[in-house]
Amino acid sequence: MTAGGIASREARAAARERLSVLVDSTSYLDVTVLAEQLAGVTALLDRETALRRVLTDPSQPGEPKAELVGRLLGDQVGGEVVDLVSGMVRARWSASRDLVDAVEELADLADLIGAERDGVLDTVEDELFRFGRIVVSSPELRTTLAGRVASTAHREAKVALVRRLLGGRAQPVTERLVARLVERPRGRSLEGGLEDLSKLAAERRNRSVAVVTTAVPLSDTQQRRLGAALARLYGREIRLNLDVDPNVLGGISVRIGDEVIEGTVAGRLDAVDRRLD
Incomplete structure (x- = not known):
C-alpha cells in the first residue's frame, strides 16, 4: 500500500x-x-x-x-x-x-x-x-x-x-x-x-511496531527495559516483535519504520536510559 x-x-x-x-x-x-x-x-x-x-x-x-x-x-x-x-x-x-x-x-x-x-x-x-x-x-x-x-x-x-x-x-x-x-x-x-x-x-491500538533482532534471546527484563526506553524516546507505546539471528552486527538491531538503531544489547539499552533519565 x-x-x-x-x-x-x-x-x-x-x-x-x-x-x-x-x-x-x-x-x-x-x-x-x-x-x-x-x-x-x-x-x-x-x-x-x-x-x-x-x-x-x-x-x-x-x-x-x-x-x-x-x-x-x-x-x-x-x-x-x-x-x-x-x-x-x-x-x-x-x-x-x-x-x-x-x-x-x-x-x-x-x-x-x-x-x-x-x-x-x-x-x-x-x-x-x-x-x-x-x-x-x-x-x-x-x-x-x-x-x-x-x-x-x-x-x-x-x-x-x-x-x-x-x-x-x-x-x-x-x-x-x-x-x-x-x-x-x-x-x-x-x-x-x-x-x-x-x-x-x-x-x-495506537502503537508502533519495533522489529528487534538480537544475537541472543532477550530476557524478560531486557524486553521491558527496551520497550519502556523506546516508548519514552518515541512518545508512544511500542510493540516489540522479537527475532533471533546470531549473525546480527553489534548484537542487536531495532527497526521502527525506516529508522534502524544498532548496537550491543547492554550498551544500547544503557545508552538510551542515560539519555532519557
Missing part, C-alpha cells in the same frame, strides 16, 4: 474514520462479511482500470460518482459497503490506484477490528510477524507464495497452501489476511504486505 499524495492521505484517513464510526455504532454488523465484501470491491477496482479512473476523476462532481457506485454495487454487497465506497469516491484522490489501496486497507482493517472485538488482536499481530519470519527463512516457500500469479488455478493453489500451513495453527482472521495477500499481492512483496498488515494492527 502506498502513502499517496496529500489528497489521498486525507481521503484515506477520512475513510478509516468512517469505518471506525460504522463499526462502533453498529453492534449487529458482521465485520468478517464486511471485510470480504470490501476485498471484492478491491478486486473489481484493481481489475477495471477505466472504472477506477472515472471514480477518481477530479473534474467530475462527487455525487454522480457516488450514484454510479450505488448502481454497480447495490445488488452485490451490503448497504454499509456501498455507503463506505460512495463516501470514498466523493473525496479527492491524488491517483486512481490510491483509491484501490484505500479500499483494500479498509478490508484488512475490518478484519483486524473483528480480531480486536474477539480479544485476539495481539495474537494476530504476532502470528503475522512470525509467518513473515518463516517466509524470510524459507526461500522455497517464499518463491512459491510470492511468485507471479499466472492463472486462476495458480492463485487458488497458493491460497490452498496458506490454508494448509495456517489452518488450525493460527487465528482464522490471520489465515484470511494472509490468503488475501498471496491471492492478490497487487505488486507488493510478500514480506512488505505482511509488514503492512502488522503495522495496521499496531495502529489499531
Whole structure:
C-alpha cells in the first residue's frame, strides 16, 4: 500500500474514520462479511482500470460518482459497503490506484477490528510477524507464495497452501489476511504486505511496531527495559516483535519504520536510559 499524495492521505484517513464510526455504532454488523465484501470491491477496482479512473476523476462532481457506485454495487454487497465506497469516491484522490489501496486497507482493517472485538488482536499481530519470519527463512516457500500469479488455478493453489500451513495453527482472521495477500499481492512483496498488515494492527491500538533482532534471546527484563526506553524516546507505546539471528552486527538491531538503531544489547539499552533519565 502506498502513502499517496496529500489528497489521498486525507481521503484515506477520512475513510478509516468512517469505518471506525460504522463499526462502533453498529453492534449487529458482521465485520468478517464486511471485510470480504470490501476485498471484492478491491478486486473489481484493481481489475477495471477505466472504472477506477472515472471514480477518481477530479473534474467530475462527487455525487454522480457516488450514484454510479450505488448502481454497480447495490445488488452485490451490503448497504454499509456501498455507503463506505460512495463516501470514498466523493473525496479527492491524488491517483486512481490510491483509491484501490484505500479500499483494500479498509478490508484488512475490518478484519483486524473483528480480531480486536474477539480479544485476539495481539495474537494476530504476532502470528503475522512470525509467518513473515518463516517466509524470510524459507526461500522455497517464499518463491512459491510470492511468485507471479499466472492463472486462476495458480492463485487458488497458493491460497490452498496458506490454508494448509495456517489452518488450525493460527487465528482464522490471520489465515484470511494472509490468503488475501498471496491471492492478490497487487505488486507488493510478500514480506512488505505482511509488514503492512502488522503495522495496521499496531495502529489499531495506537502503537508502533519495533522489529528487534538480537544475537541472543532477550530476557524478560531486557524486553521491558527496551520497550519502556523506546516508548519514552518515541512518545508512544511500542510493540516489540522479537527475532533471533546470531549473525546480527553489534548484537542487536531495532527497526521502527525506516529508522534502524544498532548496537550491543547492554550498551544500547544503557545508552538510551542515560539519555532519557
